[in-house]
Amino acid sequence: MDRNHLLLFVKLLETYIQLLMCLATIRVWLIECEEKEAQWIDLGNNTLDTLSKRSTEIHHITRESDDNCIYELRMDRNTFAVLCDLLQTRGGLLYDGLVTIEEQVATFLNILAHHKKTDVFKLDSIGQGKQPTPVANDCTDNRWKWFQGCLGAIDGNYIEVNVLDSDKPRYRTRKGSIAMNVLGVCNRDMNFVYVLAGWEGSATDSRVLRDVITRHNGLKILVDNYYLADGGYINGEGFLAPYRGIRYHLREWEGNTRAPTNKEEYFNMKHSQARNVIERCFGLLKRRWAILRSPSFYPIRIQGRIVIACALLHNFIRTHMALDPEEYTSSNVEDMPIREEQPNQFQIVDVVESICYS
Structure with a gap:
């Protein structure tokens, strides 16, 4: 065999080897395709089975x-x-x-x-809707008859959140928890009238209120009407706060020996009894929705929207259910709203613009 024949034989051998390698590659690819197809079929069957089980459970x-x-x-x-x-x-x-x-x-x-994951199954504000009904002059409700023209109560509440480490100083409250300051306004029936979520926990109630009354979709109050507020807010048109420096909280009036001794204390006692509706409203909201009782790992904007959604659903339930079972359920300490006493900062809010409705 001469040299030319030998080179031709080597080239044919190389071509044959390359063809074998190509066939082997195709074979491997076909096997992988068959395996992926089987996996997709199994996944589809498992998905259908999961959906069927979920559908049965939800039914x-x-x-x-x-x-x-x-x-x-x-x-x-x-x-x-x-x-x-x-x-x-x-x-x-x-x-x-x-x-x-x-x-x-x-x-x-x-x-x-x-507060479960999605696979477990065994905006930033609520705009003001229908104007709440003010307390009438002939009201006989012992809690509200002292406050003719009152629409309800307003207060701030802390909802614990998860934020980036760089944002934690802004969301840290005076007691060290990481939370957002949620301002809520409710009527006498414990329905939310206005909710603003998203302010950092370091923001004072009066600062949040200033935002509420100055934004275009903020809280509007009829002339001669007002909401009850605690000592963290200033007395102004649209809001009625208690006397400062005089006992106020309900626990301070417990017992027969703690009766009011003057008109200021009597006013504060009645004010506290009526304004307590907003604290009960927040307590009921947290008792109903466990996701508000501990931080969630959604982005902070989504966490704010969750608060709004929970408040809207709270109103929806109380409107469409003849009896709200959560209202008569005994509350636990962990279910109650996180609340901190805030120092009086009266220089921020001077007056609330009132508007007339025809």
Whole structure:
């Protein structure tokens, strides 16, 4: 065999080896495709199985028993159905082909109620809506008859949050917790009229109020009407605060030996009894939605929107349920709102602009 024949044989051998390698590569690729296809089939079967189980569980929660529905979703079956219809017809919530509207709503409510992840199942403000009804001159309610023209009460409340380390100094409260300062306004029926969430925990109540009354969608108060406020706010048009330097909190009036001794103390006692509605409102909000009782790991803007959503759902439940079971549930210490006494800072808010409605 001469040299030319030998070179030709080597080239043919190289070509044959390359062809074998190409065939081996194709074979490996086909095997990988078969494995991926099998995985996708298994994943699809598992997804369908999970969706089927979730659908069955949600059907059990929302269709079989009011007690179970209230425990899991904080509302009875009829109220849940009304909410789903409202979100579909007015909110634009759509069925995506896999998860029904009822399942989407139930999953969201369950996360809020129990602070669970989405796979576990066994704005920054509420704008002022309908103007609350002021206390009439002929009111007979012993709690409110002393405050003709009063619309409700206002207060700030701390909701613990998770933020970046660089932002923690701004969100640190006077007692060291990391929280946002949420301003809430409620009427006499313990429904929220206005909520502003997102201010840092280091901000004082009066500073947050200044923001509320100066923004275009802020709190508006009718002439001759007002909200009850604590000593953290100044007396001004639209707000009525207690006498300062005189005992005020309800616990200071407990017992027969602690009766008021003058008109200022008597006023503060009645003021505290009526203004307590906003503290009860925040306490009920936190007792109903566990996600507000401990920090969540959503972005801070989302955490603010969660507060708003919980307040809106609180109003919705109290409007559509004949009896709110959470209101008559004994409260635990951990369920009560985080509250801190704030120093009087009266230089920030001078007066609240009142408007007339025709």
